[in-house]
Amino acid sequence: MNVLTYRLPRGLNIAYPPSSCPKCGQKIKFYDNVPILSWLILGGRCRNCKSPISLMYPLTELAAALLFLACYIKFGLSLEMWHGCAVIFFMLAAALADVFTAVDENFECGIIPDTLNLAGFVTGFALSWALYGTFTFPLYGALTGFLGLFIPSYLFKIIRKKEGMGGGDIKLMAVVGAMLGIKSIFFVIFASAFLGAVFGITLQLVSRQKNIMLPFGPFIAAASIIYLFYSPVFDTLLYSR
Numbered sequence: 001m002n003v004l005t006y007r008l009p010r011g012l013n014i015a016y017p018p019s020s021c022p023k024c025g026q027k028i029k030f031y032d033n034v035p036i037l038s039w040l041i042l043g044g045r046c047r048n049c050k051s052p053i054s055l056m057y058p059l060t061e062l063a064a065a066l067l068f069l070a071c072y073i074k075f076g077l078s079l080e081m082w083h084g085c086a087v088i089f090f091m092l093a094a095a096l097a098d099v100f101t102a103v104d105e106n107f108e109c110g111i112i113p114d115t116l117n118l119a120g121f122v123t124g125f126a127l128s129w130a131l132y133g134t135f136t137f138p139l140y141g142a143l144t145g146f147l148g149l150f151i152p153s154y155l156f157k158i159i160r161k162k163e164g165m166g167g168g169d170i171k172l173m174a175v176v177g178a179m180l181g182i183k184s185i186f187f188v189i190f191a192s193a194f195l196g197a198v199f200g201i202t203l204q205l206v207s208r209q210k211n212i213m214l215p216f217g218p219f220i221a222a223a224s225i226i227y228l229f230y231s232p233v234f235d236t237l238l239y240s241r
Contacts, residue, residue: 005096008113024049035061083127090120091221098217110215112168124179138178145177169216191223
């Protein structure tokens with residue numbers, strides 16, 4: 001996941017060259033590349049040049065591990081578990097890619113790579129088809145997710161004459177729909193907008209700055225993972241009569 005979020009937005013090969021220190025270029029040995037453990041043993045620094053290794057690497061690995069464990073606890077060793085792990089993997093990867101490129105001065109804004117969204121869509125479509133036994137579940141979900149953000153974004157662009165939503169966010173909603181189905185879309189759009197608004201307003205108050213641009217991908221990802229674990233509760237609240 002860390003490899004994908006760093007290399008894909010930059011157009012780099014994800015398989016070659018092997019992992020290396022971005023400061024000194026030294027190839028990272030396999031025993032220095034063990035998730036979380038290696039970072040702790042090395043004291044958060046490169047073995048060769050002693051440059052600091054970002055805390056985001058072990059935090060990403062820890063978050064993924066805990067969420068995968070939660071998936072196993074909730075669904076057991078089943079197809080539902082693998083489906084849930086796929087949701088978590090692609091949502092976290094998209095969120096991290098969006099955040100890392102947003103804070104990188106080499107990028108104008110956050111980017112969710114098309115290759116990542118495409119891989120998530122294909123994986124989500126296949127697993128949802130296998131899990132629910134029908135291709136209409138991921139198909140209708142993907143179409144609804146895409147249109148759910150594309151239409152308001154298109155109208156905003158016509159009215160305000162500027163972009164209101166990144167194309168990567170719109171495609172990510174299609175991935176959400178393919179993975180979690182049409183019922184998830186209303187909740188994910190509403191919850192991600194709410195989370196983004198709360199975070200954005202809080203950030204403005206703390207920093208005393210206005211017009212702060214935030215990547216929306218992390219909020220879509222957070223809302224999707226919440227729905228993954230609590231979908232029966234939200235479906236009952238939203239769709240029961």
